[in-house]
Amino acid sequence: xxxxxxxxxxxxxxGIALVTGPLGCFVVWRRLSYFGDTLAHSxxxxxxxxxxxxxxxxxxxxxxxxxxxxxxxxxxxxxxxxGDALLGLLAHSSLAVGLVVIGFLTFIRFDIMGLxxxxxxxxxxxxxxxxxxxxxxxxxxLKLIWKPLFASTVNYELAEAExxxxxxxxxxxxxxxxxxxxxxxxxxxxxxxxxxLIIPAAMARNISDSPIKMVIYxxxxxxxxxxxxxxxxxxxxxSSGPSIIVAALILFILSLLNIKQSIKLKN
Amino acid sequence: xxxxxxxxxxxxxxxxxxNGKWLVEGVTLAVEKGKIVTLIGPNGSGKSTxxxxxxxxxxxxxxxxxxxxxxxxxxxxxxxxDWTLPIRVQDFMLLTENIKExxxxxxxxxxxxxxxKNKSLGNLSGGEFQRVLIARAICKKPELLVLDExxxxxxxxxxxxxxxxxxxxxxxxxxxxxxxxHDLHTVMTATDYVVCLNGHVCCSGxxxxxxxxxxYKTLFGEQASKILSVYEHKHDHVHSDEGEIKKN
Ligand SMILES: Nc1ncnc2c1ncn2[C@@H]1O[C@H](COP(=O)(O)OP(=O)(O)OP(=O)(O)O)[C@@H](O)[C@H]1O
Ligand SMILES: [Mg+2]
Numbered sequence: 165x166x167x168x169x170x171x172x173x174x175x176x177x178x179g180i181a182l183v184t185g186p187l188g189c190f191v192v193w194r195r196l197s198y199f200g201d202t203l204a205h206s207x208x209x210x211x212x213x214x215x216x217x218x219x220x221x222x223x224x225x226x227x228x229x230x231x232x233x234x235x236x237x238x239x240x241x242x243x244x245x246x247g248d249a250l251l252g253l254l255a256h257s258s259l260a261v262g263l264v265v266i267g268f269l270t271f272i273r274f275d276i277m278g279l280x281x282x283x284x285x286x287x288x289x290x291x292x293x294x295x296x297x298x299x300x301x302x303x304x305x306l307k308l309i310w311k312p313l314f315a316s317t318v319n320y321e322l323a324e325a326e327x328x329x330x331x332x333x334x335x336x337x338x339x340x341x342x343x344x345x346x347x348x349x350x351x352x353x354x355x356x357x358x359x360x361l362i363i364p365a366a367m368a369r370n371i372s373d374s375p376i377k378m379v380i381y382x383x384x385x386x387x388x389x390x391x392x393x394x395x396x397x398x399x400x401x402x403s404s405g406p407s408i409i410v411a412a413l414i415l416f417i418l419s420l421l422n423i424k425q426s427i428k429l430k431n
Numbered sequence: 432x433x434x435x436x437x438x439x440x441x442x443x444x445x446x447x448x449x450n451g452k453w454l455v456e457g458v459t460l461a462v463e464k465g466k467i468v469t470l471i472g473p474n475g476s477g478k479s480t481x482x483x484x485x486x487x488x489x490x491x492x493x494x495x496x497x498x499x500x501x502x503x504x505x506x507x508x509x510x511x512x513d514w515t516l517p518i519r520v521q522d523f524m525l526l527t528e529n530i531k532e533x534x535x536x537x538x539x540x541x542x543x544x545x546x547x548k549n550k551s552l553g554n555l556s557g558g559e560f561q562r563v564l565i566a567r568a569i570c571k572k573p574e575l576l577v578l579d580e581x582x583x584x585x586x587x588x589x590x591x592x593x594x595x596x597x598x599x600x601x602x603x604x605x606x607x608x609x610x611x612x613h614d615l616h617t618v619m620t621a622t623d624y625v626v627c628l629n630g631h632v633c634c635s636g637x638x639x640x641x642x643x644x645x646x647y648k649t650l651f652g653e654q655a656s657k658i659l660s661v662y663e664h665k666h667d668h669v670h671s672d673e674g675e676i677k678k679n
Binding site: 193311314315317318319321322323324325326327328369372373374375376377378 | 511
């Protein structure tokens with residue numbers, strides 16, 4: 165039952181969960197779930213670019229996602245369209261362009277399901293290297309910008325007034341989002357990456373009363389989801405992405421019990 | 432422009448325009464170490480805007496700001512915090528700087544809210560939250576304190592105690608304070624320099640000078656002259672924390 169590919173998938177998934185845990189908390193706090201979704205949708209374009217130019221997938225997804233983030237910021241400045249419309253526009257058009265381009269690349273056999281929903285068979289040793297070094301860099305940078313990022317999440321003006329440079333922290337955080345999507349696309353699939361960011365963090369919110377606790381529970385929730393999800397993916401022969409997300413969902417539902425209890429206590 | 436030794440922040444003919452409308456214009460003032468500068472003026476006269484210009488929150492301003500310190504404590508007038516964040520009072524105290532536990536306790540005790548340290552920020556009452564805001568601003572031992580109506584919503588005795596605390600802090604930390612207050616009485620008694628705003632600086636100077644100014648009198652009317660008489664009959668008593676009046 166424990167094949168090499170499975171161990172690789174497990175090591176990859178755990179590495180991803182360590183990074184999506186804390187990043188996901190900021191996605192929840194800053195209400196960025198649709199932003200994450202948009203970047204993830206654009207990842208398909210990144211994948212096609214990787215195949216045509218023979219680049220590393222994570223690298224080209226990172227480049228394309230960062231580019232889309234930049235375009236979004238420019239559109240927000242230059243047009244009067246509301247933010248969610250712009251996000252939808254970019255998400256669906258980049259997904260559509262990606263699919264059309266795939267249609268042209270007839271010489272390559274694409275596993276579309278694998279791209280959309282993740283494929284544990286696809287994880288190579290090189291991917292592990294990218295996930296763990298990339299993940300370590302992401303976490304390190306997040307730690308460095310933690311103070312200004314968190315302070316400006318609580319209140320932008322306080323952070324600005326007290327000299328923390330929140331705009332720079334926000335820009336760096338956007339790059340980290342693109343990076344986390346790039347390293348987790350193979351495993352979770354582009355339609356479900358945002359779920360990996362949000363669901364463990366949402367679960368953690370239900371059982372924490374401080375930011376640090378929420379980050380820790382979010383990491384633990386992500387790790388558990390990966391383990392449970394991958395085992396059931398192997399057992400039931402389901403895609404890895406949905407299996408991990410369903411496991412996270414179950415943890416979230418369990419965490420709701422905690423809310424019910426604390427409401428009862430209050431009454 | 433050269434820096435006079437003790438200046439912490441200096442506005443030179445500063446103003447801020449949004450959508451073609453001036454929020455405030457032509458403000459010149461300087462806050463020095465150990466000095467309290469107070470902004471007064473009716474609602475909408477540009478006091479908060481001036482504070483935000485001084486703090487660098489508004490960036491595309493007219494005129495110029497020279498800021499000589501980054502150790503700043505800010506108590507905003509209005510603060511929108513997303514209450515879905517899981518954040519306790521003690522986490523909030525560390526928001527912009529890491530501070531030793533005992534310093535946090537000390538600051539929270541000074542503003543009378545040490546018992547709320549482990550409470551969730553979202554569950555505080557208005558006055559309690561205001562006291563936490565002040566504690567957070569003073570506990571990082573700033574060189575410049577900007578207090579925008581810091582005692583709003585605080586009960587009467589607390590208000591007096593907090594103003595005394597602010598005065599004490601300006602002396603002990605030797606920090607400069609930019610204070611915005613509607614309480615003319617406090618303003619006139621504990622301030623070194625008063626700037627009276629009404630979309631622009633309508634008059635400024637020592638409290639005495641401003642109190643005698645005619646524009647100031649028209650702006651504040653009745654209340655102004657009453658306060659002036661209080662001010663002129665020299666201070667002969669202090670208020671204790673409990674709010675009783677003690678003769679000196
Ligand atoms: N973000 C904004 N956009 C547009 N106008 C604004 C903005 N903020 C403030 N104003 C306007 O600028 C003027 C000055 O506002 P400001 O908040 O500085 O007044 P204030 O003196 O602090 O008043 P108060 O005593 O009510 O606190 C007001 O007329 C207000 O309506
Ligand atoms: Mg104001």
